[in-house]
Amino acid sequence: MTSAPGRASLAKDPHDVASMFDGVAGRYDLTNTVLSGGLDRYWRTATRRELQLRSGERVLDLAAGTGVSTVELAKSGAWCVATDFSKGMLSAGRQRRVPKVAGDATALPYADAAFDAATISFGLRNVVDPTAALRELARVTRPGGRLVVCEFSTPVWRPFQVVYLEYLMRALPWVAQRVSSNPAAYVYLAESIRAWPAQAALADILGAAGWAEVTWRNLTGGIVALHHGIRA
Template sequence: MSDKQTTHFGYKEVEKDAKAGLVAGVFHSVAARYDLMNDLMSGGIHRIWKRFTIELSGVRRGNSVLDIAGGTGDLAARFSRIVGPDGRVVLADINDSMLKVGRDKLIDGGNLGNIEYVQADAQYLPFPDDSFDCVTIAFGLRNVTDKDLALRAMLRVLKPGGRLLVLEFSKPRSELLGKAYDAYSFNVLPKMGQLVAGDSESYQYLAESIRVHPDQDTLKQMMEDAGFSRVEYHNMTGGIVALHRGVKA
């Protein structure tokens, strides 16, 4: 079987066509308790990572924003308030369970009027060229089957001068932190998943998918290869997470 026909699903090699369905299964399973698990797994720090993402997005009143793999709508809720009634926020997710949880949460939180909900695959974004001032994808790119294809799709839908922000788990800068993080991810995280979401396998997959995701410099190169300019990244919490930013020239 050649590389073109297979891809990673955590540590497993699976057929490319099968990955989307397998990832969908993971997120169907955890959708209902996704926010709670995120808080437990990160000690609440994921909110800080997302806050910094919003700061670097440079989104202003009246802008249009696409939040891919938007999950339960943390970023979309903030963007909705920033862009105001003249702006537009599209919450896109490939997984309908996550989208439903996100939509309910946003509506319950009073975020109405400028948010649209679209079930979409990051590789084949159903939007015209040059549509958005900003595209974000937080903790979603590692689940995408063909990341290069997805990055090119994001470039296409961005307006010239628009920004892509990729918030994703990455490689810790210190070896000691890396070992502690590994021990936590493979021993504590699946048990926590079993306890809270009743599903240890999905969280085992999350831990594995983080390890096979490209490191900081590799992802930077991938964004440049896709056509982004002025690509830079910021390590957060010792490199456990990195925020990459690129601009469409």
């Protein structure tokens, strides 16, 4: 059930979340750039570099939204496919010339070991069962393949953490009201960030889902963390 019109609840019913993202698709990229102060571009570049992609590799970009992250990954020369459960988001990115497939993160429409590498950016916390999604990513990635999870996390400096959380719950919805097509959705997104596990806890979840040699590094003081794993 939705907790407000156009806003999913933290119970993360897949239909509600997909509907919410369909509703924000038209201005999603613009809103993200404004809310992050342009840092979204830096985070996408950092994700591509962390994956260490090579020309000719096959790469899954899960929760790809409009495909802007997939275009960034494709700069490496790898073959990259955007996958998202929101058809509205994929449609909003139809001008981006990358393959696009609608799919559920917990039941991916791909064969075992189909990819050399996989990534999910700012989407894992919106999946109804993140552990199931990580297991699916392990299933479709070949042994020795790489995963990078780019996700909002916990700032490492306590004073900054307090300021950041205040921004999430107060300033973020206020800004979203002025630039987003569905401001209520950004209240849910702020709440989902606050409820998300910190860096070490997420690393444990990755390890339990079949990913080995899990490490992470913080970006922007821990606002975002890149978790890296190898398919066992």
